[in-house]
Amino acid sequence: MTKEYKNYINGKWVASSSGEIFENTNPANCNEVLGRFQKSNKKDVDKAVAAAHKAKKMWRDTPAPKRGEIMYKVAELLVKNKEALAQDMTKEMGKVIAETRGDVQEAIDLTYFAAGEGRRLVGETVPSELKNKFAMSVRMPLGVVACITPWNFPIAIPSWKLIPALICGNTAVIKPAEDTPLTVVNFMNIFEKAGLPSGVVNMVTGYGPDAGAPLVEHEKVDMVSFTGSTQTGAGIASTCAQRMKQYSLEMGGKNAIIIMDDANLDLALEGVMFGGFGTTGQRCTACSRVVIHKKVAKKFTDMLVERAKKLKLGNGLDEKVDMGPLINDKAREKVHRYVEIGKKEGAKLLTGGNYANGKALKNGWFYQPTVFAGVETKMRIAQEEIFGPVVSVLACNGFEEAVDIVNDSTYGLSSAIYTQDVNRAFKAIEMLETGLTYVNASTIGAEIQLPFGGTKGTGNGHREVGIAALETFSEWKSVFIDYSGKMQKAQIDHD
Numbered sequence: 001m002t003k004e005y006k007n008y009i010n011g012k013w014v015a016s017s018s019g020e021i022f023e024n025t026n027p028a029n030c031n032e033v034l035g036r037f038q039k040s041n042k043k044d045v046d047k048a049v050a051a052a053h054k055a056k057k058m059w060r061d062t063p064a065p066k067r068g069e070i071m072y073k074v075a076e077l078l079v080k081n082k083e084a085l086a087q088d089m090t091k092e093m094g095k096v097i098a099e100t101r102g103d104v105q106e107a108i109d110l111t112y113f114a115a116g117e118g119r120r121l122v123g124e125t126v127p128s129e130l131k132n133k134f135a136m137s138v139r140m141p142l143g144v145v146a147c148i149t150p151w152n153f154p155i156a157i158p159s160w161k162l163i164p165a166l167i168c169g170n171t172a173v174i175k176p177a178e179d180t181p182l183t184v185v186n187f188m189n190i191f192e193k194a195g196l197p198s199g200v201v202n203m204v205t206g207y208g209p210d211a212g213a214p215l216v217e218h219e220k221v222d223m224v225s226f227t228g229s230t231q232t233g234a235g236i237a238s239t240c241a242q243r244m245k246q247y248s249l250e251m252g253g254k255n256a257i258i259i260m261d262d263a264n265l266d267l268a269l270e271g272v273m274f275g276g277f278g279t280t281g282q283r284c285t286a287c288s289r290v291v292i293h294k295k296v297a298k299k300f301t302d303m304l305v306e307r308a309k310k311l312k313l314g315n316g317l318d319e320k321v322d323m324g325p326l327i328n329d330k331a332r333e334k335v336h337r338y339v340e341i342g343k344k345e346g347a348k349l350l351t352g353g354n355y356a357n358g359k360a361l362k363n364g365w366f367y368q369p370t371v372f373a374g375v376e377t378k379m380r381i382a383q384e385e386i387f388g389p390v391v392s393v394l395a396c397n398g399f400e401e402a403v404d405i406v407n408d409s410t411y412g413l414s415s416a417i418y419t420q421d422v423n424r425a426f427k428a429i430e431m432l433e434t435g436l437t438y439v440n441a442s443t444i445g446a447e448i449q450l451p452f453g454g455t456k457g458t459g460n461g462h463r464e465v466g467i468a469a470l471e472t473f474s475e476w477k478s479v480f481i482d483y484s485g486k487m488q489k490a491q492i493d494h495d
Ligand SMILES: NC(=O)C1=CN([C@@H]2O[C@H](COP(=O)(O)OP(=O)(O)OC[C@H]3O[C@@H](n4cnc5c(N)ncnc54)[C@H](OP(=O)(O)O)[C@@H]3O)[C@@H](O)[C@H]2O)C=CC1
Pocket: 148, 149, 150, 151, 152, 153, 175, 176, 177, 178, 179, 206, 207, 208, 209, 211, 212, 213, 216, 227, 228, 229, 230, 231, 232, 233, 235, 236, 250, 251, 252, 253, 283, 284, 385, 387, 413, 458
C-alpha cells in the first residue's frame, strides 16, 4: 500500500478537509507511485495561515540568535539525511543523483549561511543632526510569508525562501509543486525534529489553483515569495498588487553562453554540456542558446553534437546515467512542440529532436538531447523558454554582435562568456543584461553566498540567497532616540 502523507499545520500532520488525495509518480518510471498526498483547498489554507498568524508574535519575539540556533539544527539534520533526501528527490523529480545531492547541499549551505545571520541582521547606526540623540535602523519581519515553489529544485528553492524568512522573524506557509511534494514533506520532518515551535512553518500540498491561489489571496498573508513560470508569476503579481502585499518573483530565463574565437573550446564544451543538458535542461539558468564566433562555430558544433549523442539517459539513481527524464508528460510534449517549431522556422536539427524510447526508457518521460544550428535570434526557439534538453547554436561575427544577441531577450537571468581576453571578459560583465554572469564557466551552478535572481522579465527586482535575501524578507524601521531630556526639533533646530 502506497504511503499517504499529510499536511503539516501548527506542528501536526493533518488530513485535508477535501478528503481527496493525489499521487506522485517517478518520471523515470511512471508506473511507480511514490506517495499519496493531500489535495488541499481554501479551508486547509485558512488553517495553515491561521497557525502562522498565531505564531507570529511568539516567533518575532524569539531573539534572532536563538532562531539561528534552531536553523543550525536544521542544517545538521539536512547533513545527516542528505543521501536519503537525495534518493527520494531523484525518484520524484528525475534528475540524476549527483545533482539531487547537490540540491540538498545547496539547502545545507544556505541554512548554515542564513543561520549565522541570526547573530548579525545588520542595520545602520548614523549620527543624528542633533545633540544627545541616537539614530539607527533595524530590520523588522514582514509577518506571514507564503512560499510557492517549483519542482526543479525541490529542496534548494524551498530552503532559499523558508530559512531567510524565518531568520528575519517571519512565519511561513509553503505550497510545494504538485510534482515534488515528498521532498518538502521530508523538509517539514526536519523542521519538526529540529524543534521549530508549532505554527512557525506550515505546509499544504495540492494544486496551484486550489491551494496556491487562496494562499496568495489570503488577507493574513503579508508577503508572497514565488518561483516558477512567468505566466503564474504575472498572475501572482497582479493579485498581490491589488491587495497591497509585498511579493518577490523568480521566473524564467533564456540564458546564453558566448564563445569567442579565442576560447578554450574543450572547456566551453564542458560548460555547454553542463548548462544545456544538466538537470535535463530544466533549470531557469539552463544554457539554451550558444552564441559563437563564426570562425569556430562549425568546429564547436561538431564537438557538441558528438558529445550530446553519447549522453547516457536513464533512471537517475544509476550513478552511470548522465541525464534523467523530463518532469512529466506535459513537459515532454511542450519540449517536442518547440522542436517542431524550430524545424518549421528553418533551424537545422543536428541531433535528437524526439522522445527517447529505448527499452529501459519506455515508461519514463525521456527526451533526446537536442542540438539546433543555424538558429536566428528572432526565432521562437531563440526567444521562448523551452525548459528541456534543447540547445540552439547562433553564429555571430564578433563580440558586440554576440552581446546584442544575448541581450535580445525578454528574460535576464544568467549569461556566460568563454574567452582568454580579460578586457573582453570585463566588458561582457558590464554589458550583459542578466542578474548572473559567468566567465569561463557555465550559466548554471550559482553559490548561495551571492544574490540570485534576474533582470527584465525574470523577476521583479528582488534577489534570493546571500545577504540580499534579508532585504526580501524584512523591512526597515528607522529609530531615533532622544536622550537630551528636552524638546528638540529635527530640521527646525538644525541651525
Ligand atoms: N528564476 C528562478 O529562480 C527559477 C525559475 N523557475 C521557473 O519555473 C518554471 C517551472 O516551474 P513550474 O513548477 O512549472 O512553474 P509553475 O508556475 O507552473 O508552478 C510554480 C508553482 O506555482 C504553483 N501555481 C500554479 N498555479 C498557481 C496559481 N494560480 N496560484 C498560485 N500558485 C500557483 C504551482 O503549483 P502546481 O505545481 O500545482 O502547478 C507550483 O507550486 C520555469 O519557467 C522556470 O524557469 C524555476 C526555478 C528557478
